[in-house]
Amino acid sequence: MSSWTEWRMLSSHSATSIPTSASPPPPRTATSDPRRVNMETYWREVQSIEEEQEGEEEEEERKSMDEVELEEAWLTEAGLSSLVVGSLSTESPPVAEAVLSTLTRQQAATVKKRLDNYNETLRKRNRQPIRDVRDIFTEPDGDSAGHCPFPTRSHLESPPRRYHTTTKTIRRNTNRGRSTLPMFVFEDQLPEDPSSPAPTPSPSSPNTYSSPVSQLRCADWLQRDTPYSEGVAEHKQGGTCRDCVCFRGDENSELQFAPVSPSHGLTCADDLSSRDLTRLGFISHIELSTFLQALGVQTKRTRPPHSRTRDDGVFGVSLNSLLDNDRKKFPGVKVPVFFQKLLSFLEQNGLQTEGILRVPGSAAKLKFLRKELDRCWSIFDWTEVRPVDAAGLLKLFIRELPTPLLTHTHLSTFCSVLGVSSEVHQVQALQLLLLLLPETHRNTLRALLAFLRKVVSHQDQNRMSLWNVSMVMAPNLFTHRNRGKKLSITKQRDEMEEAVGGAHLIGLMIRHQDLLWTVPNFLLAQVRQMNQASNQRKFNLxxxxxxxxxxxxxxxxxxxxxxxxxxxxxxxxxxxxxxxxxxxxxxxxxxxxxxxxxxxxxxxxxxxxxxxxxxxxxxxxxxxxxxxxxxxxxxxxxxxxx
Incomplete structure (x- = not known):
């Protein structure tokens, strides 16, 4: 019995057993049993993948990382590799000191906990840590008060201090109140009657925040100068916080945010240099861990498997290799040219095709097209290619990447986001997580999400709703592999829960993609301070x-x-x-x-x-x-x- 048949036998039971925290709202469809129909969409995609993978080698079992490996990897990704014993990093110590100098109290507590755990594990193994955590996080001295190295938008001269600039002091100014920022939407999204403004939300009246799909809400949390991890302290007490109450959907609507205008001081990840993006990744990594920990979400990590890569063709070739070859002809290109051509063909010919992405192409035809494209994709004639076969090539390209589009490093963290109870916090966590992706992966994912949104926008013609598109793409983006053996009942149920959870995450990324590439104010402010602290320490001043x-x-x-x-x-x-x-x-x-x-x-x-x-x-x-x-x-x- 095939695994697809076994999964179908459990579909009706799993529809009621899936945890609510990992399940998105039931999709709207005209069928009598929408959940089962949509689950069958997922299983059919899995079956199609398994048929294409027949005869391939089984994927090696990914083993969990031990404590030392886990903490070493975490500290390295936080820009603190100089604190790791035996590190071969070329980063100078001032980089780590600059990172530490920008941290808030809660972020510093996260780093201290990681460093404590790392040193304690080394002691148990009779290895001497390179530095004691108390040498880094000591009590503040008397001369560390009250200077901010750069002015904020609201204070041109001598503003209240947000962060301390010495590695000896990682305390926040607790006397500073939370600033209130104006909400805004574009002119074409204003209410019809400008004389009657929308009511001001109040945490004491949660029903105020329920709204129809057409009402867009301002993502004002992007403009705050306090990290996300500091705004969820109430979760430890009552399980909800200000954003949970403000941005709450209802059974008849989906949470929608208005686009954010750059005129309000925000920037996109693409607008920053590679050096600033690297430092932005350090802070995002620390903040994401602090944020998930404050929400009570546990993350796990496994060793990346050994993947075979190719140097020629387009399938099974790393994104970096594809870009290196493309830039010889097209300098400055950010997304592989083949991927762009594939998306362009589908946009021109497939958006109105019924069942696009869902209807599988011919396996023999896909095999032939893959061989031809690997041989000479730059002069390939697309005129005779059917849209469903092109859609199959798109999914095949994503699955065959040696490093998944969401990367081995962060795949498990994406799944951990499902443990967050509030959708707005899921969006915030995804925003931090996508900033951690390598630049080539982030740009390629952005192009893919933009295409998927266009597919959903034509659902009246192609019958592909947001939930259908998400269900089809879930096993491709989350790297479903054929293990060549029968799964136990427990593992089958886990697969089905992952199916719904993965589709929910993809749906969130498609719906809120305009926000995901925006850098929050507090992150950019910490990058600015890190640059200034690094410049001062560069000259040992x-x-x-x-x-x-x-x-x-x-x-x-x-x-x-x-x-x-x-x-x-x-x-x-x-x-x-x-x-x-x-x-x-x-x-x-x-x-x-x-x-x-x-x-x-x-x-x-x-x-x-x-x-x-x-x-x-x-x-x-x-x-x-x-x-x-x-x-x-x-x-x-x-x-x-x-």
Missing amino acids: SRTTSRLLRRKNEKNDRNQVSELCEGVIRVHAPLHTKVSMAIQLDELTTAKDVTTRFESETSPAQYLYEVGGNIYERRLQPDCCLLDVYRVNPHCDWLIKP
């Missing part, structure tokens, strides 16, 4: 020397301001006839206003960049308010380039 240099810089700044006047910036455009220009900023000046002054009819599209100061390099979106950037990073340079 003492505290007294740093203070003297800061005073000298302030004096020089005043001299420069006297030349350019307050709020005036100098924009450099080396590729234009006008090499530079002084521009007076006001509350309405945007990046587009500046780039427009340098544009001509023949000039290509270019962007304004924030360079230096407390950021390495950041591309500013056209409607970004420049005065906010000027207040946060007054010492940066302004550069116009592609």
